[in-house]
Amino acid sequence: MAEPWEDDELDGPVRKFMYVNRRAPYGTIYALESLEVVLIAAAFEQDVSLVFMDDGVYQIKKEQNTDAIGVKNFSPTYRALEGYDVEKLYVEKESLESRGLTTDDLIVPVQVVEKDQLAELMEEQEVILSF
Amino acid sequence: MKLSVLVNEGPYQHQSADSAIQFTKAALAKGHEIYRVFFYHDGVNNGTRFAVPPQDDRNITHEWSSLAKEHGLDLVVCIAAAQRRGILDENEAKRQGKDGDNIAEGFRISGLGQLIEAGIQSDRLVIFGD
Numbered sequence: 049m050a051e052p053w054e055d056d057e058l059d060g061p062v063r064k065f066m067y068v069n070r071r072a073p074y075g076t077i078y079a080l081e082s083l084e085v086v087l088i089a090a091a092f093e094q095d096v097s098l099v100f101m102d103d104g105v106y107q108i109k110k111e112q113n114t115d116a117i118g119v120k121n122f123s124p125t126y127r128a129l130e131g132y133d134v135e136k137l138y139v140e141k142e143s144l145e146s147r148g149l150t151t152d153d154l155i156v157p158v159q160v161v162e163k164d165q166l167a168e169l170m171e172e173q174e175v176i177l178s179f
Numbered sequence: 180m181k182l183s184v185l186v187n188e189g190p191y192q193h194q195s196a197d198s199a200i201q202f203t204k205a206a207l208a209k210g211h212e213i214y215r216v217f218f219y220h221d222g223v224n225n226g227t228r229f230a231v232p233p234q235d236d237r238n239i240t241h242e243w244s245s246l247a248k249e250h251g252l253d254l255v256v257c258i259a260a261a262q263r264r265g266i267l268d269e270n271e272a273k274r275q276g277k278d279g280d281n282i283a284e285g286f287r288i289s290g291l292g293q294l295i296e297a298g299i300q301s302d303r304l305v306i307f308g309d
Contacts, residue, residue, distance in 0.1 A: 085295075
């Protein structure tokens with residue numbers, strides 16, 4: 049059965065969606081469930097961008113190992129985003145630097161932006177979901 | 180204005196569950212249209228009819244149910260988040276082989292696509308979370 053959101057008439061408008069990831073990947077479920085939203089949303093062919101800021105930058109840190117906490121390491125899924133045409137990934141420069149990280153520490157290619165630039169990008173959005 | 184509301188936190192635990200319903204009431208009173216209310220993360224716990232808060236306290240689920248009845252609100256609980264947290268409707272209970280369902284009146288369980296669609300169709304998506 050076709051779901052309502054698969055209706056052809058909903059194909060029309062393309063809106064600018066931004067997903068803002070602000071929390072560490074483990075400790076709470078926000079990061080994982082945010083990623084689930086992004087993957088589902090990709091099917092809607094909207095203009096999607098992702099932001100990683102505050103502890104959210106840890107979500108895309110290389111070499112995550114969750115064995116000791118008994119939680120699934122879902123970080124490889126971020127590498128699949130490109131296949132869903134989710135290619136606009138922004139990382140806030142201040143968040144990255146204050147945690148002693150560089151783009152070499154990240155599992156996906158990102159664009160590093162300063163706080164002010166990020167504010168401008170947010171200003172351009174039509175829907176912002178913050179997790 | 181056509182609005183949708185996203186509720187990301189559970190009832191009683193977090194103010195945002197109350198704020199979401201207060202906002203929705205205020206928006207309706209001002210004549211705005213509520214296109215959809217979507218419940219995600221622990222927000223899905225707003226949709227269980229099995230919660231029994233103390234009698235001298237507010238009953239958030241009842242408030243949503245009666246608001247839905249009065250205004251024909253579309254209250255949608257995310258299926259993936261609901262399955263993790265044990266919120267089931269009759270169909271899901273059957274499908275998962277569970278011995279009962281607990282979804283409250285006026286709520287329905289559906290996919291995350293309903294959230295994205297609400298973001299596309301509404302003038303504003305207003306989020307209540309931590």
